[in-house]
Amino acid sequence: MENISKNKSFGGWHKQYSHVSSVLNCEMRFAIYLPPAANEKPVPVLYWLSGLTCTDENFMQKAGAFRKAAELGIAIVAPDTSPRGDDVADDEGYDLGKGAGFYLNATQAPWDKHYRMYDYIVKELPELVEQTFPVTQQRAIAGHSMGGHGAITIGLKNPERYSSISAFSPICHPVKAPWGQKAFSAYLGAGEQALWAEYDSCELIRQTVNQASDRLNIRVDQGEDDDFLQQQLMPEALEQAAKEADYPVEVHRHKGYDHSYYFISSFIDDHLEFHARFL
Amino acid sequence: MENISKNKSFGGWHKQYSHVSSVLNCEMRFAIYLPPAANEKPVPVLYWLSGLTCTDENFMQKAGAFRKAAELGIAIVAPDTSPRGDDVADDEGYDLGKGAGFYLNATQAPWDKHYRMYDYIVKELPELVEQTFPVTQQRAIAGHSMGGHGAITIGLKNPERYSSISAFSPICHPVKAPWGQKAFSAYLGAGEQALWAEYDSCELIRQTVNQASDRLNIRVDQGEDDDFLQQQLMPEALEQAAKEADYPVEVHRHKGYDHSYYFISSFIDDHLEFHARFL
Numbered sequence: 001m002e003n004i005s006k007n008k009s010f011g012g013w014h015k016q017y018s019h020v021s022s023v024l025n026c027e028m029r030f031a032i033y034l035p036p037a038a039n040e041k042p043v044p045v046l047y048w049l050s051g052l053t054c055t056d057e058n059f060m061q062k063a064g065a066f067r068k069a070a071e072l073g074i075a076i077v078a079p080d081t082s083p084r085g086d087d088v089a090d091d092e093g094y095d096l097g098k099g100a101g102f103y104l105n106a107t108q109a110p111w112d113k114h115y116r117m118y119d120y121i122v123k124e125l126p127e128l129v130e131q132t133f134p135v136t137q138q139r140a141i142a143g144h145s146m147g148g149h150g151a152i153t154i155g156l157k158n159p160e161r162y163s164s165i166s167a168f169s170p171i172c173h174p175v176k177a178p179w180g181q182k183a184f185s186a187y188l189g190a191g192e193q194a195l196w197a198e199y200d201s202c203e204l205i206r207q208t209v210n211q212a213s214d215r216l217n218i219r220v221d222q223g224e225d226d227d228f229l230q231q232q233l234m235p236e237a238l239e240q241a242a243k244e245a246d247y248p249v250e251v252h253r254h255k256g257y258d259h260s261y262y263f264i265s266s267f268i269d270d271h272l273e274f275h276a277r278f279l
Numbered sequence: 280m281e282n283i284s285k286n287k288s289f290g291g292w293h294k295q296y297s298h299v300s301s302v303l304n305c306e307m308r309f310a311i312y313l314p315p316a317a318n319e320k321p322v323p324v325l326y327w328l329s330g331l332t333c334t335d336e337n338f339m340q341k342a343g344a345f346r347k348a349a350e351l352g353i354a355i356v357a358p359d360t361s362p363r364g365d366d367v368a369d370d371e372g373y374d375l376g377k378g379a380g381f382y383l384n385a386t387q388a389p390w391d392k393h394y395r396m397y398d399y400i401v402k403e404l405p406e407l408v409e410q411t412f413p414v415t416q417q418r419a420i421a422g423h424s425m426g427g428h429g430a431i432t433i434g435l436k437n438p439e440r441y442s443s444i445s446a447f448s449p450i451c452h453p454v455k456a457p458w459g460q461k462a463f464s465a466y467l468g469a470g471e472q473a474l475w476a477e478y479d480s481c482e483l484i485r486q487t488v489n490q491a492s493d494r495l496n497i498r499v500d501q502g503e504d505d506d507f508l509q510q511q512l513m514p515e516a517l518e519q520a521a522k523e524a525d526y527p528v529e530v531h532r533h534k535g536y537d538h539s540y541y542f543i544s545s546f547i548d549d550h551l552e553f554h555a556r557f558l
Contacts, residue, residue, distance in 0.1 A: 005534075007537055007539050007540070007541035007542070008502075008504070008533075008535040008536045008537065008541065008545075009536075009541035009542070009545050010544075010545045011545075014541050061340065061341050061540065062340050062341060064343035064346065064544065066541075066544065066545075067343065067548075068546075209404075223287075225287070253286075256287040257286075257287045257288075258285050258286055258287065260341065260449065262286035262287065262288035262293050262345075263286070263287070263288070265288065265289075265343065265345065265346075266287075266288050266289045266290075266345075266346075269346075
């Protein structure tokens, strides 16, 4: 693993690293923010999954999260959004291929050679982070848009590994959304409805209906002037599924806010405080 | 003037505008953050001048300033850093031409046709802002690096127009710094030392020695691990000039911090609170 940048911020450190991922079969970059408290003792980690077209940098540069993370003593890890490199399959669209890994394990060629972001986020990256940095094994998971989909699905499928889940503007029901349908058709196969359901937050919440334990609290924030709200995001489907399964999901709607980091930065403190309650 | 984007943030609005500048003789873009208080009554304005290569976007996306600006009821205006457009003179270097206007009025061809950022910042832009938005004529000025140079020189030359000045990592003594010498030679002429002195913070502070009134408080923050500190920024020259002129400059040095927005975001709240004391 190679350190490729470091910047002091709010008394802690933002650092970028590159490493060879055996799961993704390519070189990857991620960023970590270590709060000042990490100088004294291991701290818990919030994993932030970004949206379409993003890298590790968008959240770290634009979310304004370090002030509160420093105050609460929480580290933040921001991975990239797909495998990278010249030999990694890609598509002309911004919503498939590089920058659009959808946090799943692809089963279809040519994507199955590299696109295993689910395993990378759930296993390989936390192992690397926990071996390398002064962090505990307490983890929370959050994300935006495609990354909100990733955070909710990964959290629901691995409740023993995380303490809480949050999302801004998540793609709540990708099996019914154009972004999700395009990506799942390519990565998982056009007719594979059962496999698609394993990566759909609404379907996964419905599957928890008979589980008494291992229910993580979920917080969602959604701007009401988000251009993608109706067609792509569908928070009402998530609320309906949560109601049917009696699952603890809180959805906060915000008048006038859009899909951008100007929205995320306005409420990121609330998300960090939400996670701090469970860490 | 045309509104080209708007995003709600911290209860207020970030908006980008394009307009034809008669001073710069080209189309320009700027951004404004209007805090929620602007819905009730006119608010004061902090003008933020960015550094080399920047546009109106860097500060607005990366500084994390809106939370505190919303709390204090201060608008922020971020202009571009040079004239723009296909017919505007440019240079291959990042430190001359587009993105590097140095907040002065050029006297040398081919630069004198468009490069009049001093007049744009001091006169044209505030007039436009004050005619258009719910703001008062109370103004503060701040900036980073080249923009820190701009903020200090413009504030010193126009004490009746601003209430306070602040800067992160400013180019304090451009007549002695490679960036300044390159830019001033091109824009103002290689032998024009008297003209250069009119755009040098240290020289301008020395000229205030016999002025009893109209002395604006200046706050400077400087990272000690800034790669440009010794050769380009020279805060010690500013401190020496301030000492000689008994001028109120406070320089805060920060161990481990660099030249980036990760540094700026860590202390931008302190700058906003500093300006709020004088507005």
